Amino acid sequence: MVRPVNSPVTTAFGKANADNRAALVGYLPAGFPTVPGAIEAARAMAAAGTDIIEIGLPYSDPLMDGPVIAEAVHRALTAGTRVADVLRTVEAVAAAGVPVLVMTYWNPVDRYGVRAFARDLARAGGAGLITPDLSPEEAAPWLAASDEYGLDRVFLAAPSSVGERIATIATACRGFVYAASLMGITGTREAVGGQASGLVQRIRPHTDLPVAVGLGVSNGAQAAQVAAFADGVIVGSAFVRRLLDAADATDAAGAGPDAVAELTAELAAGVRRTVRP
Numbered sequence: 001m002v003r004p005v006n007s008p009v010t011t012a013f014g015k016a017n018a019d020n021r022a023a024l025v026g027y028l029p030a031g032f033p034t035v036p037g038a039i040e041a042a043r044a045m046a047a048a049g050t051d052i053i054e055i056g057l058p059y060s061d062p063l064m065d066g067p068v069i070a071e072a073v074h075r076a077l078t079a080g081t082r083v084a085d086v087l088r089t090v091e092a093v094a095a096a097g098v099p100v101l102v103m104t105y106w107n108p109v110d111r112y113g114v115r116a117f118a119r120d121l122a123r124a125g126g127a128g129l130i131t132p133d134l135s136p137e138e139a140a141p142w143l144a145a146s147d148e149y150g151l152d153r154v155f156l157a158a159p160s161s162v163g164e165r166i167a168t169i170a171t172a173c174r175g176f177v178y179a180a181s182l183m184g185i186t187g188t189r190e191a192v193g194g195q196a197s198g199l200v201q202r203i204r205p206h207t208d209l210p211v212a213v214g215l216g217v218s219n220g221a222q223a224a225q226v227a228a229f230a231d232g233v234i235v236g237s238a239f240v241r242r243l244l245d246a247a248d249a250t251d252a253a254g255a256g257p258d259a260v261a262e263l264t265a266e267l268a269a270g271v272r273r274t275v276r277p
Contacts, residue, residue: 008099008127009152009175012051013210013231022227022271024049025212026264027103027236029056030089031081032072033247037256039092041243044257046098049268053093054130054236057086057104064105064132068237072244083112087124094125101127101152101175106134109142118145128152128175136172143172154178157203159195170207176232177203181215197229223270233271238263 016023026045030038042053056069058076065073086102094100102121109117109129121129128151134142136155146153152175157166159180170177181196200211212232217223219238226233239260246255 007152007175009052009101010210012099013176013212016051016271017210017231020273022223022230022273023051023210023212023232024223024264024268024271025052025054025214025232025234026050026239026260026267027054027056027234028239028243028260029058029069029073029076030086031058031076031079032240033075033243033256034079035081035085035089038076039089041239041257041260042089042093043096044261045239045264046093046096048261048264050098050264052099052101052127052232054101054103054234055086055089055093056236057083057102057108059105059108061107062105066237068241068244072240075247083108083117087120087126090121090126091124094127099127100125101130101154103130103132106131114141115145115148118142118149118151122149122151126151128154130154130156130178132156136168139172146174152176156180157199159199161199161202163202166203167206170203170209173207173209176210176212177207178234179203179211179213179230181213181217181226196226200230217267220266220270223267224272227271227273233267235263235267 013023028042032038058073058081062070062073090100154175155169155173156178157169179199196213203211210231212234213226213230214234217235223233242259242263243256246259
């Protein structure tokens with residue numbers, strides 16, 4: 001059984017649980033619509049009720065990203081967003097008082113230098129990394145660097161993961177365990193994957209860490225559905241869709257932060273439980 005360590009992320013989950021609700025975890029990519037615009041939008045999410053924020057590191061080969069996030073990431077890269085901009089975004093959002101994790105594919109971290117990335121992320125006030133394409137068996141340099149700098153490491157468990165695999169993932173995690181609600185790429189869905197509840201139940205015997213569900217949640221009703229069985233609700237594409245719509249509007253000035261704040265308020269209401277599971 002893996003016990004939680006003292007982490008700002010785990011603490012945020014604990015505070016949400018004490019309020020009889022699931023934690024709300026929101027994702028936005030750095031650099032979209034601009035670096036300052038992404039910071040403003042993320043800070044608006046924090047002010048409106050997001051407990052933890054994931055900042056995406058734009059990458060040219062986003063294998064797990066659906067069309068909405070891929071489009072935003074493409075625009076960020078085209079505008080010249082770099083790792084330094086990601087770290088600047090982390091620093092600015094962390095200053096708002098919310099734990100910040102970087103969601104990233106492994107190649108940019110490897111090219112930057114694993115220990116150097118951990119060092120610079122810690123200096124920026126980041127809480128850790130979510131690494132969707134890194135398996136625990138290949139993560140030795142990251143496990144060592146995250147230990148050295150006190151950073152969380154979040155790995156993903158899939159509906160297809162068997163018990164032994166889930167145990168390996170849970171043991172390697174710190175902060176929380178990410179339960180993917182379905183197989184496939186990111187994106188909003190009409191309904192949350194039906195396997196999500198069962199996956200959370202299969203993860204729980206292997207860890208005392210919080211378990212959060214991501215992929216597919218887009219509105220307050222779906223957030224309430226997931227909050228009934230998970231410790232956290234992760235929302236990404238729905239937030240990015242709001243920013244894309246605002247960026248493409250003719251009267252876009254200031255619309256992006258307002259749009260993500262509006263969605264945050266709806267989701268924050270949804271994660272509140274009327275009855276504990």
